[in-house]
Structures are given as structure tokens and as C-alpha cells.
Amino acid sequence: MSTQADILFEPFRLGNLLLPNRIVMPPLTRSRATQPGDAPNEMNAEYYRQRAGAGLIISEATQISRQGKGYVFTPGIYTDEQIDGWRRVTDAVHQAGGRIHLQLWHVGRISHPALQAEGAQPVAPSAIKPRGAQTFISADSGMVDIPQPRALSKDEIPGIVNQYRVGAENARRAGFDGVQIHAANGYLIDQFLRSGSNQRDDEFGGSLENRLRFPMMVVDAVLSVWGADCSGIRVSPTGSFNDMYDDDPVATYGTFAERLNRTGMSYLEVVEDSFQGNHAGGRPEQVIDAIRAGYKGCYIANGGYSADEARRRIKAGRCDLVSFGRPFIANPDLPERFRCHAQLNEWDSASFYGGDERGYTDYPRLADAN
Template sequence: MKDQIPLVTPYKMGNFQLAHRIVLAPLTRFRSYNSIPQSHSILYYSQRTTEGGFLITEGTLISPSAQGCKNAPGIWSKEHIDAWKPIVDAVHAKGGIFFCQLWHLGRVSDQSFEPNVGVPPVSSTDKQCSPFLDSNGQVLFEFPHPRRLNTNEISGIVNDYRIAARNAMEAGFDGVEIHGAHGYLIDQFLKDEINDRTDEYGGSIENRCRFALEVVESVVNEIGANRVGIRLSPFANYMGSGDSNPEALGLYMVKSLNKYEILYCHMVEPRMKLMEERSECAVSLAPMRQAFNGTFIVAGGYEKEDGNDAIAQNHADLVAYGRLFLANPDLRKRFELDAPLNKHKRETFYTQDPIVGYTDYPFLEPTV
């Protein structure tokens, strides 16, 4: 029976009534040519929408200077707002709840995609990010030396997040998720392996979390706490973003977030690796789950069985699925029926084809 499967039980997230606990994780797809969301994204997102389902967009750039990769979507201009509207409408037409993930790459950037070619990307530091390697340890890309943000410049970046959140609401989104994970700009302030500042944004945990919390406060003041989530990965070391005490960092952040009464915290499991599926790990998100007052979402290589366990054991309220949801647009139905799952095609994750590896994964049965 349906009510015997924890992942497909209903859940009330703030003002949003969810029909199940399966979340579409934010997944970079690079199909938004020249930063403009395209019409093929209407099909991609609507394929993965169910009545009462919760979806989070791929990382969406908050400003021209937040760029650093090709064909990721933006949300800083009217052109972006107008391009997102039919995509959001398609998700809403099928009864979905849709949040826009706000993204700034910081030092993890290719200078050729910056608005002023040759100008260094900004970060908490002037330390260069280590090269991006493939699963065989071969260098795929070398990052440029970033420019350390001056203290008086940080408020301008905070304001970019605020404006992006307002734009997302104008495009029709139900809310926003602030991307504070995986070695991008906010994480570059949070982690002491990167952040070597000596001003009020560096040094202690409190100082390193200051930028992230200022972004949260600004976005909450703009669109309301009940429409704001954040994604964090305190245990991850993507792009050289390790920390000497990730447990303390994660706990400080979630306790601080309670002050703003945001809707949810989306945490990446410590077991998750960048290129592999996952690895087992002795540390746990449990202390952060217990400390946070809002909805708690977990992500990181989950399959059906451990997703059900996470809900049944109160480890999380919702479980975000990435590769499985990418390859199985009807993931909820497959979980309900215990049906076989399509295998993802990693080689098509980041290509620019509007169909292959994007909207051509088969359903269990033809859709209307």
C-alpha cells in the first residue's frame, strides 16, 4: 500500500502541502544558451513534476559577475524572468512546487565567461582553486587566480542575492534556495581551508558564517522566510573546500538559521563524493537535523531503500534525488511500483543537446 512507503507519504512544508517526500535536487544541465532558459526546459521540468511534488532548479546565476561556466541559466534580468515564466507555469500546471536555486560561482570560474573577459573572479580569498580532475585524476580544467573581495564590496554581493530572489518571485517561483554548498562563493567564506581573511568575514566560525547569514537575512527580508531554503555541505571538500571542523560549522549554521525561521535546510551527506556514487562515512547529519527547527532535506547518493529509511527513522523530512531523478522522470511511480530504474548516462550530463540525455529518458509508459 502507498502509505507503507515512507517516501510517498504526504508532508506539510510550511504553507506547501507536499504529496510525497521525493525532491528533485538541483542539477546543473548547461542547456540555457547564453544564460537564457530555453523552451526545451519546459518539457524537462514538467516531465519530473507530479501533483504536490517539490522541485528545485539547477543552479541559477544571480548576476553577470556570478558567471563562470557556459550555458547555466540566470535570474538577474527581465529577459531571464520572462524566459523562466513558461517553465514555472508548466510545473504549476501539473501541481508542482518550484524553487529557484540562487548561485554564485566565486573563484570556481572560467574567466572567459565573465562579463569583462580577463577580470579575475571574486572570492573570499586570492588563493587559486586546485585544478578540476576527472575520476582518473587527469586535469580537466585549471581555474584562474581570484580577487579577494574588499570588505566594503561584500554588501553589493548580498544585494545581488536579494535582487535575484525578487526576480525569481516575479518569474512565478514559489521560493528560492540559496546555494551555500560545494565550494562555490558562499562555501568559500564558510570553509577555513579557503577563507584566510582577517576582517570580520574571516577567522572564527562566527565570522566565516557572517556572509552566508547576511545573504539569508537579505533574501528573507525581500521575499519572506516561508519562501527561503538553503543548501549546505559542511563535510564536502569539492574544489578544495574542506574545513577543519565541519561538525561545528554545520551546527553553528543551522542554529543561526533558526533565528531567521527559514523554510528548510538542505544538507549534503558527508558520504557523498563528486565523481563516485558515494562512500560510507562514520560522521552523520543527525546533530544538525536535531538542531534545525524547519524542514530538513538530505541529499547524497540516496536510493529508494535508504531514502525510505531516512524518512522512517526521522533522519530527514524529505530526500533529494539527483542522478536517479535525472534518469527517471517518473521516479515517484517507479518507487511506488518497485519498478526497475533507468541508468543515468554521465557522458550526457553537461552536454548542450536539448534532447539527448535531457528529455529522452523513457517513462514506464507513454505520457500524454
């Protein structure tokens, strides 16, 4: 297949950005921020710089507040030190010719008092303990169980929406090209969206209309800072990670897609399948159909894709861009490998979370063999 005929390398207009290819690096938690302070460092800047050949990089999940933190060593975007650290990253990516969005994150109930200010209890839409969910609270703690959260009061919700707004403003200060709202994988927005985790009896829970209220408040707050052209969102309609489920994902995410479409938000990334767990057997085609019917912006597909499957799905109109997670961990020059149909490096799952340069910035590039 020639480069000219390869749909993965057709330029694509995404909001205010012209992407040189349709290969996206998705948010990938790597747990290597400097401690204390949760600030990105030079090693992180080098990691992202190496992967600047992606059409778009979406940063690892980045907590918008101390309350939003759920794991040790993850970065934040709410202090000057963190903003300065992220500026190192964005400068490195831009100098290498890349484009990068920040993913805005609040974990909700997927936290632990040891990670919260003054040992506070994690928060959620409802006081439901996520069965089997775990986190790690220090370098040597091992995995520990998530405790039962407390339900947020109605009066607290505007303050959390404002955390997202401030996080979006701080992302602009840090030099990002835009932001992605994390509404996937069992974290706070996902907890409000899905019926299994949201059993409130006020205007923020119960009916689908009510469950959409908080997510759309966050969307409106973020768009007030960045505008629709520079903003996206990530969802995982059938993901089971962190004890998540929804009684009717077709209705929930089809309706959510319609609401997002009204805002003009530039892209929607969908975790169609996940090594962390998926209620659907393979890709949830009915849910994808519902999302595609409701949302007319850029659809980014995610979840165990090969380059060939990505080409087929794009050509079939099932998606516009594809994000590749674990392949990007192990292959800093992934687009170039796809371009010339080269063999991919295998990833080392033992070094996914935490550690040093090993399994992070030391994966070989094709050029290293020459």
C-alpha cells in the same frame, strides 16, 4: 508494501506548500540554457514539466549576476530575458501540478575571466587558487583550469548581498514558489563558510563567528523578499569538490544550523555524500547529528540515496525529505517508479552537461511501455 504504508508518499507540509510526497528533485546543473543570454528555453521547460511529480523541484543552480557565472550554458536570473525564460518553466511545472523553487547561485572563485564581464578576475573571500578545480568556458573548450581569484574588499560585500536580494526578487517575478540559497559545493557562500577557503583577517573571516557573517547576511536579504516559509538553503559539510575542506565541520555546520533555525527558514538540504568527492567515509553522521540538534525545520537529505534507504532514514528520524539527483535525470517519473517498485532507467553521464534533447528530455517513462 502498499501505497498507504509507504512513508515516501505521505504528504508533507513544507512552509507554505503541501507536498504530495517526500521525494525532492534537487538542483542539477545541465548546461542547456540558450546562448547568448543564459536564458531558459522551451526544451528546459519540457524537462522540468516531465518531473513535476516530485514533491518539490529545486531548479538547477542559477547565477544571480554575470559575476556569479562559472560555466558556459548555465542560466541566470538577472535580466528580463532570463526572467521570461524561467516563467516558461514555472508555468509548465504549475500546469502539470508541480511545485518549484529557484536555486540562487554565485560561484565566487570557480569561474574564469573568459566568463566574466570585460575579462575580470573571479572573486573569493581569499585569493586562494582551488587546486584541481576546472570549468568549461565554451562549447568546444574542454575543461580549463580555474585561475587564482582576487579577494573581495570589505566594501564590495554589501553589493554582492544585494545581488542575492535582487535575484530573489526576480525569482518572484518569474513565478517560482520559493527559493533555495546555494551554500554548497565550493561556491561563494561555501567559500566564506569553510576554514580552508576563508583566511581573511577582517570581520568576514578567521573565527567561525566571522565566517558565518556573510552567509547570514545573504540569508537575511533573501528572507526579506520571500519570508521564511518560502526559503531554504543547501550545504555540503564534508564535500571536497572544488578543493574544499573545513577544520571542524561539526562545529561549523552545527553552529550554522542554529543560526538558520533562529530565522525560521523552512528547510535545509544537506549533501551528505557526493560522487564529486567527500571527506567523510560515507554519511557524516556526527555532522548530521550536529545539524539536527541545531536546526528544527525540515531536513532534506541528499547523496546517493536509494528509495529503500530513504524510507529507513525518514522512519529513523534522520531526515524528513530526500532528494534524488541522478535518478531524476534518468527517470522523469521517478516518484511513480518508487511507488510501484519499478526498475529505474540508467543514467548516461556523458550527457549530463550540455547538448540537446538526448539524455535530457528523451528518457522513457513507465507509461511509454504500455
